[in-house]
Amino acid sequence: xxxxxxxxxxxxxxxxxxxxxxxxxxxxxxxxxxxxxxxxxxxxxxxxxxxxxxxxxxxxxxxxxxxxxxxxxxxxxxxxxxxxxxxxxxxxxxxxxxxxxxxxxxxxxxxx
Amino acid sequence: xxxxxxxxxxxxxxxxxxxxxxxxxxxxxxxxxxxxxxxxxxxxxxxxxxxxxxxxxxxxxxxxxxxxxxxxxxxxxxxxxxxxxxxxxxxxxxxxxxxxxxxxxxxxxxxxxxx
Numbered sequence: 646x647x648x649x650x651x652x653x654x655x656x657x658x659x660x661x662x663x664x665x666x667x668x669x670x671x672x673x674x675x676x677x678x679x680x681x682x683x684x685x686x687x688x689x690x691x692x693x694x695x696x697x698x699x700x701x702x703x704x705x706x707x708x709x710x711x712x713x714x715x716x717x718x719x720x721x722x723x724x725x726x727x728x729x730x731x732x733x734x735x736x737x738x739x740x741x742x743x744x745x746x747x748x749x750x751x752x753x754x755x756x757x
Numbered sequence: 758x759x760x761x762x763x764x765x766x767x768x769x770x771x772x773x774x775x776x777x778x779x780x781x782x783x784x785x786x787x788x789x790x791x792x793x794x795x796x797x798x799x800x801x802x803x804x805x806x807x808x809x810x811x812x813x814x815x816x817x818x819x820x821x822x823x824x825x826x827x828x829x830x831x832x833x834x835x836x837x838x839x840x841x842x843x844x845x846x847x848x849x850x851x852x853x854x855x856x857x858x859x860x861x862x863x864x865x866x867x868x869x870x871x872x
Contacts, residue, residue: 649800676854676855678855678859680859685864686864687761687846687862687863687864687865688846688848688860688862690858690859690860693855693856693857693859695857701857703858703859735800735801737801739854739855740854741854743806744788744789744791744806744808744850744853744854744855745791745803745806746791746793746801746803746848746855746860747803748793748800748801748802749800750799750800751798751799751800753798
């Protein structure tokens with residue numbers, strides 16, 4: 646039982662490049678989230694998925710797209726990366742009936 | 758819009774001391790309040806979750822209290838150890854599990870326990 650896993654752990658992109666951040670959970674949870682963490686800003690919600698095939702925008706969705714193709718995986722895509730998207734990205738999933746949030750280890754992204 | 762504030766932003770104390778971290782939130786319509794620990798370069802680990810109907814939760818040397826009406830929570834750490842050094846984050850949600858709004862986080866308290 647790995648909990649929530651994220652790949653890659655680190656990534657450096659040039660402005661305008663695209664990439665997909667992967668997140669998977671093996672706890673059979675329905676909901677999944679993407680957050681970004683910036684110094685002095687705390688964690689902010691990018692996108693939310695209540696279940697397979699459904700997604701909703703969070704506080705800071707501009708410049709991102711998401712995909713929830715199955716219950717396990719929730720991916721975050723940057724179509725044209727910008728320096729303002731330099732951040733640490735976390736995926737999380739709350740326990741069913743417990744509400745405890747389980748977080749992945751994060752992806753540290755730098756956009757030059 | 759919900760806002761969560763944590764005081765102090767940083768704290769350094771000698772090993773063995775008892776300490777209190779503070780969290781306040783502006784909207785009392787919360788479902789849960791959670792305290793997390795974040796080690797450098799790592800993800801977040803949930804320490805304690807207090808439902809809005811509860812007043813406190815305890816786990817080992819940690820005790821978290823919640824005063825929903827006044828919008829305040831405290832995390833009490835007893836007999837602090839160097840291994841407790843980390844950033845502690847407070848977060849609230851409006852719906853069970855977070856819902857479409859997710860969790861609203863404070864900026865954290867960076868804690869250093871001196872050996």
